[in-house]
Amino acid sequence: MSTREEQRSLKMAESAREADWREGSFLRDLFLGRLRLELIEPYPLPGEPRPEFAVFREKLRRFLEEEVDAAQIDRRGEYPARVILGLRSLGAFGMKVPVEYGVLGLSAAEYIEIMKLVGSWDGNVTALLSAHQSIGVPRPLTLFGSEALKRKYLPRCAAGSISAFALTETEAGSDPARIATTATPTPDGRAFILNGAKLWCTNGTLADLLVVMARDPRTEAISAFVVETGWEGVAVTHRCRFMGLKALANAALRFHEVRVPRENLIGEEGKGLKVALTTLNTGRLALPAATVGLAKTCLELCRKWARARSQWGVPIGRHEAIAHKLAEMASTTFAMESVCDLVAAMADSPDHDIRLEAAAAKEWNTVRAWRMVDDALQIRGGRGFETEESLAGRGEAAVGVERWLRDSRINRIFEGSSEIMHLFMAREAVDRHLQVAGALVDPERRSERLAALPKIAAFYGRWYPSRWVGWGHWPRFSSYGALAGHVRFIERASRKLARASFHGMVRFGAGAQRRQAFLFRLVDLAMELFAMSATVGRARRLAELRRPEAEQAVALADLFCRSSRREVSRLFRALAHNDDVLQSRLGREVFEGREAWLEQGAMGLGLEVGELSPLPVSELMVAQAPIPPPLETRFPLHEVSPPAE
Ligand SMILES: Cc1cc2nc3c(=O)[nH]c(=O)nc-3n(C[C@H](O)[C@H](O)[C@H](O)COP(=O)(O)OP(=O)(O)OC[C@H]3O[C@@H](n4cnc5c(N)ncnc54)[C@H](O)[C@@H]3O)c2cc1C
Known part of the structure; x- marks a missing residue:
């Protein structure tokens, strides 16, 4: 993508971003170094169902x-x-x-x-x-x-009319600003004429109703519409098939001169990208929930299989390697459910803004679930790789771990890929700094610098020292009992995270938004701290209410937090000690083909770059996006040590 086109996409995404925050985003405050436990406490345990x-x-x-x-x-x-x-x-x-x-x-x-x-x-x-x-x-x-x-x-x-969401196109995947489907207003303004094609529309072959995003060719603005599949000009051109989710009713769709009445506009004309992105903001909560269900199933299978299967004279669950996996699976399931239930309860409260929490839940849970299914497959050994049909055919229980693995891989791609979820959260991580000090770091706002200085000095004069002087030690948080040490760690780490984000802004200036390795680490840190907070909150609440499972819950939360703290410490260390410079340099070389000799000896795909693009070769733009220049100096302002254990 050319830099100009990249700027256009970024601007469009930025204008569609929900920029106003209602009070109360736990993660947004965490990025600013404020651990606002009151936003998630008492942990909302599910009550009696209606x-x-x-x-x-x-x-x-x-x-x-x-x-x-x-x-x-x-x-x-x-x-x-x-x-x-x-x-x-x-x-x-x-x-x-x-x-x-x-x-x-x-x-x-x-x-x-x-x-x-x-x-x-x-x-x-x-x-x-x-x-x-x-x-x-x-x-x-x-x-x-x-x-x-x-x-x-x-x-x-x-x-029971089935509906679908049609945003993606062959050239518009993660970057919806590239949508080419057009919605041209009729001369009398009473309708729009839809032309174009959509890709990978789940439910598309079954749906009666579609949400379609399309662009006004005159203004470029994107609008969202309800389109009925029975209308003239709407056609399914292909049923897409995948590695998993084999029955998915997924379609490539074509719209040819489809007349859409103006009344079918969803929201304001020209605000369709905002409709799409806002829908996804909360809509993506289904995936973390579904992955919790999957994790529970993996756990049940592995618990039972670890007892049922004996090798070397004992049940495999007695071998330390498998026992450790079982412990990790149980503590991870507890953490995943804690995250998911917390965000769901937040979504029901008008006081919470859950954009970041929903993205974190989607990203964190889908990654953990993928690892967990992989572990389940490993624990099942050869049977994990065997299909249910084959297992049943030779008289064994038909358990489809290979199907679970195939079906769950897509969770890290659709409804916002892992990379896009990181970028989305990273944008918010630096948002406050951009709001306050944008004039200082943005070359386009150079003229505003002098006028902005007093405001910047006033904000950071107060904010920055306060990110150093909080108290994250004994006796604070003692009400968490055995888990108090973990909450203290989260408090210290959240302030350190805020300092690290600030240092990054100072070091990279406007370029910070392109430093994905740096930003993704900040996001990974925030997600771990969020997962720890949810997990200790739930265990504490179960203990407070003297629920029968409280003791195990505290043990699960404790194990999870211990492992998560090691990950947090690793990520903090990696902010300063990493191979980013070398990786960027080598990545650029690979991109340019200088390591292509390494591929010799394999059969080869027999495909050129142009043949991999859905665009005609004449239109193919070999990406020009500048890879950030390698950093020659060590990041000077970074703290090297993780918060004390
Ligand atoms: C089974 C299935 C069902 C789907 N259902 C629907 C649906 O119902 N409706 C719908 O509209 N769409 C649907 N999609 C589309 C899905 O949302 C897209 O696949 C997804 O948005 C990613 O787009 P892409 O596949 O074109 O990948 P691309 O955008 O081409 O990305 C390729 C890779 O580059 C990464 N990448 C892209 N941009 C950046 C960046 N700026 N920085 C770092 N990395 C980046 C991506 O994360 C990815 O790893 C579905 C897809 C599948 C496979």
């Missing part, structure tokens, strides 16, 4: 058990009609539709419980339900739709 929800959950559980054969769905690569009909008659497509338009109107916390359940059973059904109501028509309509549009479509969604 009766309608309990009935629905039980019906769905029974339906999954009796009617949804995950192995068969995977093998056949299709959703059986009875599964779709059954979900419809249960009201599962109306779960998130507000109660005045539908039937269930689940809260975020209730929806998350359902997604855990479904995620523990079948990835294909999870994707079907989630694409429909986390990002499909119900979500953006609830957030941005006019009353008339809600009345027109939400009852249909609740009754």
Whole structure:
């Protein structure tokens, strides 16, 4: 991408960013060195379920058990009609539709419980339900739709009309600003004419309704629309197939001269990217929940298999290597669920801004779940790699770990890839500094520098020293009992994280936003501290309420935090001691093909760069994005040591 085009994409993403923060983002404050435990305490343990929800959950559980054969769905690569009909008659497509338009109107916390359940059973059904109501028509309509549009479509969604979210195009993946689908207003202004193509639209082959993002060719502004697939000019051109989620009803779609009435605009004209990104901001909560369900299933399998399978004279669970894996799986499952339930409860509270927490939950849980399925496969040995059908064919229990692995890999790519989630959170990590000191670091705002100096001096004169002088030692946080040491660590580490972000801004100036290695470490640090906070908060609450599982919960939280603290210390050390300079230099060389000789001896793909691009070769832009120049000097302001253990 040329630098100019990159700037255009960044500007567009920036203008679509929700820039206003309601009070109360735990992670945003953490980036500023403020550990605001009051925002997440007391930890919101799920209470008694309301009766309608309990009935629905039980019906769905029974339906999954009796009617949804995950192995068969995977093998056949299709959703059986009875599964779709059954979900419809249960009201599962109306779960998130507000109660005045539908039937269930689940809260975020209730929806998350359902997604855990479904995620523990079948990835294909999870994707079907989630694409429909986390990002499909119900979500953006609830957030941005006019009353008339809600009345027109939400009852249909609740009754079982399946919907989908169509943002991605061949040239617009992580960078939605590259959308080429056009929505041209008609001369009388009463409609838009849609032309273009969308890629990888989950539910696209089944959907009655689509949320489509398209650009006005005159103004370039992107708008969002509800489009009915029955309208003339809407066509599925290809059913996409994948490594996992074999039954996904995923489509490449084409729009040819489709007339969309103006009333079908979602939100304001020209604000479609904001509609899309805001929908994803909270919509992506389904994935962390589904991965909790998967983690629980992995844990159950490995616990039982570790006892059932004996080698070298003892159950494999008695071999230290496997026992350690079991301990890690249990403590990670506890942490993943703590993160997920906390963010779901925050989503139900109007006082919380959960953009960063939802992104952290999505990113952190999907990465942990992927590792956990890999561990489960390892613990199952050869049986982990064998298909359910083959296992059953020779008389063994049909457990599909290889399917779980195939199905879960995409979680780190869709609804915001790992890299994009890091960038999203990193933008917020430096946001306050950019707001205050933007004029100092941004070459484009050079003229404002002098005038901005007093404000900058006033802010940092107070803020910076206070990031050094907090108290993160005994007896503070003693009410956490055995876990108090971990909370003290989080407090010290959060101030250190804030200092590190500030030092980065001073060191890199406006270029900080391009230092992905540096920024991603800050984000990884914040995510670990967030996961630790959620985990200790939950264990503490269970202990306070004297729940029967409290003792184990404290032990799980303790083990998790010990391991997480080592990761935090490693990340802090890596801020100053790393191979970033060498990696950037070598990365550039590989990019330019100077290491291509290493590929000799393999068969080779027989493909040139141009052949890998969906664009015609004549239009292909071999990326010109400047890799930041290597840093020749050591980062001078960085603190080298991690916070005291
Ligand atoms: C099974 C499946 C279902 C999907 N469902 C839907 C759907 O329902 N609706 C929909 O609209 N889309 C859907 N998608 C699209 C999905 O959201 C995209 O795949 C995702 O946004 C990434 O885009 P991309 O694949 O084009 O990767 P690219 O954007 O081409 O990225 C390639 C790699 O580069 C990285 N990268 C990109 N930009 C940067 C950057 N600035 N800095 C660092 N790294 C970067 C990415 O993280 C990735 O690792 C689906 C995709 C799949 C495979």
